[in-house]
Amino acid sequence: MADKPKLAMYWAASCGGCEIAVVNLHEKILDLDAAFDFFFCPCLLDTKISTIEALPDQEIAVTFFNGAIRTAENEEMARLLRRKSRLLIAFGTCATEGSIPGLANLSTREELLRTVYLDNPTIDNPEGILPLPSSEVAGGTLQLPVFYDRVLPLKQVVTVDYFIPGCPPEAHQIWNVVAAVAAGQPLPPPGSTLGAGQLSVCHECSRRKGEKKIARFYRTSEITPEPDICLLEQGLLCMGIATRDGCGAPCPQANMPCSGCYGPPAGVADQGAAMIAALGSILDPGDCRGKSEAEIAGQLAALLDTIPDYAGTFYKYSLAGSILGGRVKS
Amino acid sequence: MKTAVYFCTCGTNISDRIDAEEVKQALKSAGEDCSFTVGPFLCSEEGQEFLQEDLARLKPERVVIAACSPREHETTFQGVMAEAGLNPYLFQMVNIREHIAWVTADKEQAVHKTILALNTALKRVVLHQPLERLTLEISPAVLVIGAGPAGLKAATALAEAGREVILVEKSPVIGGLPVLCEDLFPELECGSCLLEPVMGDILHGRHAEKIELLTMAELQEVTGFIGNFTVTIRQRPRYVDPHRCIGCGECFEPCPISGPNPFNGGLDDKKAIAFPFFGGLPSVPYIDPDLCLRFTEGSACRLCSDACPMGADIIDHNHQEQIISRQVGAIVLAIGASLYDCRQFANLGYGRLPEVRTALEFERMLAANGPTGGDIVTTKGEPPGSVAFIHCVGSLDDQHQPYCSGICCQLAFKFNHLLAEKLPEAEVHHLFREVVCPGKEGLALYQAARHNPQSFFHRYEQLPDLAVNTGENGRQMVSMLGKEAITADLVVLCPAVIPAADTLKLGTALDLGLDRFGFFDAEHSRLDPARSKLRGIYLAGTCQSPADIRDSVNQGMAASGYILSELVSGQKISLDPLFASVQADKCSGCRICNGVCPYRAISFDAEKGVSEINPHLCRGCGTCAAACPMGAIAANHFSKEMIMAEIEGVLK
Numbered sequence: 004m005a006d007k008p009k010l011a012m013y014w015a016a017s018c019g020g021c022e023i024a025v026v027n028l029h030e031k032i033l034d035l036d037a038a039f040d041f042f043f044c045p046c047l048l049d050t051k052i053s054t055i056e057a058l059p060d061q062e063i064a065v066t067f068f069n070g071a072i073r074t075a076e077n078e079e080m081a082r083l084l085r086r087k088s089r090l091l092i093a094f095g096t097c098a099t100e101g102s103i104p105g106l107a108n109l110s111t112r113e114e115l116l117r118t119v120y121l122d123n124p125t126i127d128n129p130e131g132i133l134p135l136p137s138s139e140v141a142g143g144t145l146q147l148p149v150f151y152d153r154v155l156p157l158k159q160v161v162t163v164d165y166f167i168p169g170c171p172p173e174a175h176q177i178w179n180v181v182a183a184v185a186a187g188q189p190l191p192p193p194g195s196t197l198g199a200g201q202l203s204v205c206h207e208c209s210r211r212k213g214e215k216k217i218a219r220f221y222r223t224s225e226i227t228p229e230p231d232i233c234l235l236e237q238g239l240l241c242m243g244i245a246t247r248d249g250c251g252a253p254c255p256q257a258n259m260p261c262s263g264c265y266g267p268p269a270g271v272a273d274q275g276a277a278m279i280a281a282l283g284s285i286l287d288p289g290d291c292r293g294k295s296e297a298e299i300a301g302q303l304a305a306l307l308d309t310i311p312d313y314a315g316t317f318y319k320y321s322l323a324g325s326i327l328g329g330r331v332k333s
Numbered sequence: 334m335k336t337a338v339y340f341c342t343c344g345t346n347i348s349d350r351i352d353a354e355e356v357k358q359a360l361k362s363a364g365e366d367c368s369f370t371v372g373p374f375l376c377s378e379e380g381q382e383f384l385q386e387d388l389a390r391l392k393p394e395r396v397v398i399a400a401c402s403p404r405e406h407e408t409t410f411q412g413v414m415a416e417a418g419l420n421p422y423l424f425q426m427v428n429i430r431e432h433i434a435w436v437t438a439d440k441e442q443a444v445h446k447t448i449l450a451l452n453t454a455l456k457r458v459v460l461h462q463p464l465e466r467l468t469l470e471i472s473p474a475v476l477v478i479g480a481g482p483a484g485l486k487a488a489t490a491l492a493e494a495g496r497e498v499i500l501v502e503k504s505p506v507i508g509g510l511p512v513l514c515e516d517l518f519p520e521l522e523c524g525s526c527l528l529e530p531v532m533g534d535i536l537h538g539r540h541a542e543k544i545e546l547l548t549m550a551e552l553q554e555v556t557g558f559i560g561n562f563t564v565t566i567r568q569r570p571r572y573v574d575p576h577r578c579i580g581c582g583e584c585f586e587p588c589p590i591s592g593p594n595p596f597n598g599g600l601d602d603k604k605a606i607a608f609p610f611f612g613g614l615p616s617v618p619y620i621d622p623d624l625c626l627r628f629t630e631g632s633a634c635r636l637c638s639d640a641c642p643m644g645a646d647i648i649d650h651n652h653q654e655q656i657i658s659r660q661v662g663a664i665v666l667a668i669g670a671s672l673y674d675c676r677q678f679a680n681l682g683y684g685r686l687p688e689v690r691t692a693l694e695f696e697r698m699l700a701a702n703g704p705t706g707g708d709i710v711t712t713k714g715e716p717p718g719s720v721a722f723i724h725c726v727g728s729l730d731d732q733h734q735p736y737c738s739g740i741c742c743q744l745a746f747k748f749n750h751l752l753a754e755k756l757p758e759a760e761v762h763h764l765f766r767e768v769v770c771p772g773k774e775g776l777a778l779y780q781a782a783r784h785n786p787q788s789f790f791h792r793y794e795q796l797p798d799l800a801v802n803t804g805e806n807g808r809q810m811v812s813m814l815g816k817e818a819i820t821a822d823l824v825v826l827c828p829a830v831i832p833a834a835d836t837l838k839l840g841t842a843l844d845l846g847l848d849r850f851g852f853f854d855a856e857h858s859r860l861d862p863a864r865s866k867l868r869g870i871y872l873a874g875t876c877q878s879p880a881d882i883r884d885s886v887n888q889g890m891a892a893s894g895y896i897l898s899e900l901v902s903g904q905k906i907s908l909d910p911l912f913a914s915v916q917a918d919k920c921s922g923c924r925i926c927n928g929v930c931p932y933r934a935i936s937f938d939a940e941k942g943v944s945e946i947n948p949h950l951c952r953g954c955g956t957c958a959a960a961c962p963m964g965a966i967a968a969n970h971f972s973k974e975m976i977m978a979e980i981e982g983v984l985k
């Protein structure tokens with residue numbers, strides 16, 4: 004056991020789906036266990052932080068770090084694991100782009116705390132108590148990690164060697180990476196994305212693509228799409244055109260539009276901006292000939308009204324890692 | 334990388350505001366690796382000579398010239414670079430005259446701006462790639478669609494220049510709208526006489542063998558690009574051999590069936606085999622299969638054929654539709670316009686009241702070869718005692734066509750003049766929203782109408798203020814809001830000139846943009862009205878905008894001028910290399926870009942699953958590069974890296 008390379012997996016601001024994705028390796032998890040000393044994973048194992056702290060630096064061969072950086076504790080663990088790991092891999096889109104937790108960047112810290120601890124209808128908090136980094140109680144001082152103003156992707160806190168996107172990463176892609184690392188295969192230059200493709204989801208989606216003109220959008224509950232035709236052409240807001248491939252396009256094949264979980268494609272800095280620029284080129288507000296500016300604006304507004312939630316659609320997984328990173332106070 | 338910066342003082346235009354020495358020092362202290370040379374007039378002959386020698390001596394890897402607008406002298410300096418043996422695209426021009434010197438009063442600020450502008454250029458120019466112009470073989474033949482005044486002029490001009498021309502006309506006759514008119518404004522020439530020499534040239538002139546005239550034909554499909562179009566034309570059968578028929582008309586009389594003549598606005602009937610009207614060219618009748626009993630009833634009637642003195646096989650009911658394919662280098666669209674449907678205005682009575690006519694129907698009534706032989710009569714066959722012309726029907730109206738068609742007033746005042754000649758006793762009423770008679774000859778007919786003692790002018794606010802109804806005496810009552818009603822025996826509506834129905838169809842087939850009124854969109858409505866946004870496709874006449882004959886023939890000539898200068902027979906065309914291209918290994922085949930190109934340069938290779946850009950069609954506008962969600966499209970000279978470098982430079 005001692006001569007097996009150490010594998011760690013940690014969760015910061017995340018949901019636990021990444022761990023489930025690892026369990027989804029099914030029987031291959033035994034192969035993983037055979038190749039690595041899978042010794043740290045708070046979701047599955049009871050290793051203590053002190054054990055990690057006691058390790059020599061770079062003792063861990065690979066750390067899969069999932070989750071975004073939301074609190075001081077997330078950052079502290081990121082720094083600790085960075086120091087102790089030879090390879091630190093941002094695992095899953097929360098770690099690579101901020102993902103769903105990153106949508107909190109549309110609100111201020113105060114707004115978030117007020118909603119969660121004071122305003123929600125199910126809250127019973129008559130004294131209006133909010134979490135504080137440090138509280139005096141009868142038994143002494145209680146400490147909580149500081150809640151940051153913004154959610155950050157892992158690379159903004161520590162140097163990340165590789166990125167495995169996906170919410171969660173697909174099991175077969177996790178296995179590709181695990182197998183490559185276990186076999187000691189040469190890896191691409193540091194900073195590269197592993198376990199994903201170099202193109203967009205369209206590349207893997209077998210639906211027939213044609214020229215696109217979209218007169219209105221539909222929610223998935225509103226229509227039953229044709230089985231073989233590009234979902235975007237049918238008015239479903241499929242993010243596949245602006246999303247990295249590698250997942251195998253399971254969602255569009257199952258009539259569900261891609262929601263963008265593999266993040267921006269290679270070389271694209273801002274997934275939402277790429278999607279908006281592409282949509283801006285194919286939206287069809289109808290016949291505008293001879294119409295006044297106000298009428299044309301009305302037609303456009305009617306078309307845009309069929310998109311329910313701009314930020315939550317175009318930046319669902321990549322807001323924190325995008326160029327703006329979230330709402331910018333004016 | 335060795336970059337040479339040249340700073341042109343433009344006399345004192347630039348140096349009055351921008352101190353070159355300060356700029357030089359700032360670049361030096363910023364550690365820029367570049368030479369810096371100041372010149373007084375780099376665009377002058379001496380300036381260019383100096384520049385060429387200096388470049389040949391320095392052999393810089395990149396060149397930046399800070400001077401006037403690139404629109405003014407970019408090509409000048411690129412030419413100098415080429416002469417000096419440098420690739421002219423390893424060059425960036427910075428406009429410090431219009432952008433800075435002329436608009437910045439404060440000298441310190443002007444220097445600061447200049448440094449930032451030079452920064453952007455220095456940052457971007459290192460990323461420039463050497464580019465070569467593209468060359469392309471061409472077919473010199475030209476397809477002209479529409480044989481009205483614009484198309485006829487274009488076709489004859491091109492044929493005279495030695496070009497093969499395929500002239501496609503939808504109707505059985507050529508000449509367009511003017512040949513339906515007995516008298517044309519402003520000088521009251523006869524329409525067919527005016528165009529006769531041009532039409533004669535097309536049919537039998539010295540260059541007629543250069544022109545393949547296809548009547549009753551329409552463009553079906555176009556593929557390819559400038560210099561290399563393949564066009565498919567569908568020609569309906571005429572059932573009469575145009576080459577052997579002498580146009581004697583012996584076949585008409587025996588024909589047992591007739592129906593309304595569309596060329597006379599249905600005011601009279603014509604036989605199933607007939608000319609559209611007498612005097613129409615080519616002088617060959619056609620059979621209307623919607624009338625002829627052989628087609629409507631499957632009868633074995635061959636009375637027309639039996640009557641033909643030229644032979645039994647001249648008329649052949651077995652003719653079939655022809656699909657004709659041709660290679661051409663350019664296409665002239667001269668498909669003309671249409672008139673607004675007067676039925677849209679129930680209050681004006683057109684279609685409901687038999688004495689309400691359109692201007693075109695009235696025009697046919699005035700024509701000697703028209704349904705009444707030139708007599709102005711009501712449906713009872715009597716000369717009208719009073720005629721009312723309603724101007725601006727459907728024009729100057731946001732609910733219909735917002736523009737002024739520019740020709741209807743002169744048309745109506747021409748009618749006034751002809752009425753005064755033919756029926757001097759008749760009252761002539763003009764109901765108008767605005768009177769518009771532009772041009773040096775435009776007012777003559779208006780003034781004549783004003784001097785006609787039988788003329789009456791009534792201004793109305795909007796069409797709904799008018800109502801045309803039949804009075805108790807059987808005459809038409811034209812009532813106007815707040816005014817006394819007019820009695821008229823004949824009411825003539827002057828409708829707006831609107832895009833022909835085929836404009837949209839052809840526009841879609843060619844992917845040619847239409848303007849907000851539905852006319853073909855010109856490359857530039859004032860500078861390049863005869864050129865479409867697609868290379869190799871030109872516009873002439875009223876398909877681009879309402880126009881009179883003079884403007885239409887001018888545009889026909891303009892289109893042929895463009896073709897003769899842009900597609901020189903025997904020469905290859907040389908194209909700017911600033912085109913975009915798809916990086917195939919980054920393309921996912923989502924086809925977002927396929928529909929966005931205004932020049933139809935993008936196609937999809939289904940086998941490879943990637944989109945491709947035809948560099949011969951691309952004009953480097955960058956629309957596709959912006960649309961591509963993969964960032965897989967880059968335009969030469971405008972890559973993302975270059976744009977980012979410029980932004981970085983200006984933010985420094």
